[in-house]
Amino acid sequence: MSDDHDDAEHSELSEMQLRVRALETVLTEKGYVDPAALDAMIEAYETKIGPHTGAAVVAKAWNDPAFKQALLADATKAVQSLGLISRVGDHLIAVENTPAVHNMIVCTLCSCYPWEVLGLPPVWYKSAPYRSRAVNDPRGVLADFGLSLPRDVRIRVWDSTAETRFIVLPMQPSGTEGWNEERLAALVTRDCMIGTGLPKSPRETP
Amino acid sequence: MDGIHDMGGMHGFGKVVAEKDEPVFHAAWEGRCLALNRAMGAIGAWSIDEGRAGIEELPPEVYLASSYYRKWALRLQNMVIARGLAGADEIAAGHALRPGKSLKGKLRAADVPRTLARGSYGRTPQSEARFKVGDHVRAKNIHPPTHTRLPRYARGHVGVIEAIRGCHVFPDSAAIGAGENPQWLYTVAFDGCELWGETSDPTLKVSIEAFEPYLDPAKGL
Numbered sequence: 413m414s415d416d417h418d419d420a421e422h423s424e425l426s427e428m429q430l431r432v433r434a435l436e437t438v439l440t441e442k443g444y445v446d447p448a449a450l451d452a453m454i455e456a457y458e459t460k461i462g463p464h465t466g467a468a469v470v471a472k473a474w475n476d477p478a479f480k481q482a483l484l485a486d487a488t489k490a491v492q493s494l495g496l497i498s499r500v501g502d503h504l505i506a507v508e509n510t511p512a513v514h515n516m517i518v519c520t521l522c523s524c525y526p527w528e529v530l531g532l533p534p535v536w537y538k539s540a541p542y543r544s545r546a547v548n549d550p551r552g553v554l555a556d557f558g559l560s561l562p563r564d565v566r567i568r569v570w571d572s573t574a575e576t577r578f579i580v581l582p583m584q585p586s587g588t589e590g591w592n593e594e595r596l597a598a599l600v601t602r603d604c605m606i607g608t609g610l611p612k613s614p615r616e617t618p
Numbered sequence: 619m620d621g622i623h624d625m626g627g628m629h630g631f632g633k634v635v636a637e638k639d640e641p642v643f644h645a646a647w648e649g650r651c652l653a654l655n656r657a658m659g660a661i662g663a664w665s666i667d668e669g670r671a672g673i674e675e676l677p678p679e680v681y682l683a684s685s686y687y688r689k690w691a692l693r694l695q696n697m698v699i700a701r702g703l704a705g706a707d708e709i710a711a712g713h714a715l716r717p718g719k720s721l722k723g724k725l726r727a728a729d730v731p732r733t734l735a736r737g738s739y740g741r742t743p744q745s746e747a748r749f750k751v752g753d754h755v756r757a758k759n760i761h762p763p764t765h766t767r768l769p770r771y772a773r774g775h776v777g778v779i780e781a782i783r784g785c786h787v788f789p790d791s792a793a794i795g796a797g798e799n800p801q802w803l804y805t806v807a808f809d810g811c812e813l814w815g816e817t818s819d820p821t822l823k824v825s826i827e828a829f830e831p832y833l834d835p836a837k838g839l
Contacts, residue, residue, distance in 0.1 A: 426647070429646070432651045435654060435694055438698075439658070439704065441714035442714050444657075444718055448726070450650060454653050457649070499734075502738050520626030520769050521625075521769060540625055540628075541635070542634045543625040544625040548627045550822060556635070566823065568823050569824045571826045571827070573767045573768070575739040575786060
């Protein structure tokens with residue numbers, strides 16, 4: 413992504429555009445950063461790294477019991493074995509939803525999130541409302557997402573307070589038995605891998 | 619640090635509002651800002667823990683009023699100035715006025731793929747883990763004025779060791795330049811009622827990832 417404004421429109425540059433541009437220019441001239449590396453990083457986050465990776469992992473786990481077992485035992489190793497991304501971070505942990513337990517992930521202290529499988533976190537994940545309420549009012553948070561779970565389902569919230577990262581393995585929607593992984597992956601939303609949503613039902617996809 | 623960043627359990631922030639079809643970045647400067655921060659981290663200008671401390675040290679009114687990437691930009695600016703990597707006068711001028719310090723190289727585009735994965739913070743243990751799965755532990759009532767990853771809402775409360783995650787760089791040490799000081803890391807699960815009292819959702823369990831120095835042995839409830 414490049415700046416949308418040309419020099420004639422300098423007066424319209426926001427405070428933040430100016431501040432970040434000044435930082436980039438100074439740090440580049442000082443010899444600390446290479447703008448081409450910044451371009452490459454931004455391109456990777458905009459085009460390569462995202463929840464489609466997590467969705468492929470979940471679909472595989474739904475379709476392949478041995479992979480699911482491996483994923484729950486050591487998600488870093490299991491996801492690495494799929495070869496979807498060049499390197500999976502250490503200590504990736506998959507937590508499984510069941511009819512009895514619904515999992516949600518949060519980082520109350522900052523914004524820790526499994527970037528390599530879900531991409532950059534959405535604004536709401538990093539926001540004060542989510543970070544404050546996920547740990548003491550998770551059902552209220554789920555209601556904000558339009559989700560209501562039965563009262564007898566236990567809620568388990570994982571606060572990412574160290575360099576371990578969590579991804580929720582949601583339950584496979586009924587009526588999708590025998591689907592191939594590509595069709596299954598289309599049901600897997602980012603939010604259902606955070607725990608603030610459920611996978612789409614088979615009726616919601618073409 | 620008992621700062622505004624430690625938000626777990628606070629009231630008053632309102633509903634969670636999700637943006638439909640949210641873009642990866644909302645403006646070009648957000649991507650530049652993210653990449654600048656990571657490029658500086660990649661050459662060892664500061665550790666991840668020092669970087670987090672840099673965000674937490676923003677004044678609370680700035681922290682609350684700033685977007686996520688604005689906080690990153692302010693942190694970047696504060697840290698390069700504090701470390702003598704650039705001067706406030708240079709940032710104000712928008713150009714370098716003096717040569718840079720020598721750091722370990724520079725992140726090149728070809729090296730970007732290797733920086734996209736999370737860093738490795740696991741370390742070889744130098745001692746046995748003090749706790750085992752199933753042990754009851756009480757999170758210590760500590761209030762260090764510097765960076766810590768023990769959230770306030772867990773302090774003083776009793777939970778159960780659910781998993782041992784290996785030995786990891788200890789953020790409380792690394793953030794203040796006191797070395798990696800690796801410590802055992804555990805997943806500790808707390809009942810909602812233990813954390814929030816009798817009005818808690820009785821079906822709730824919350825876990826934190828807790829370093830061994832945060833924990834004391836406790837009797838079962």
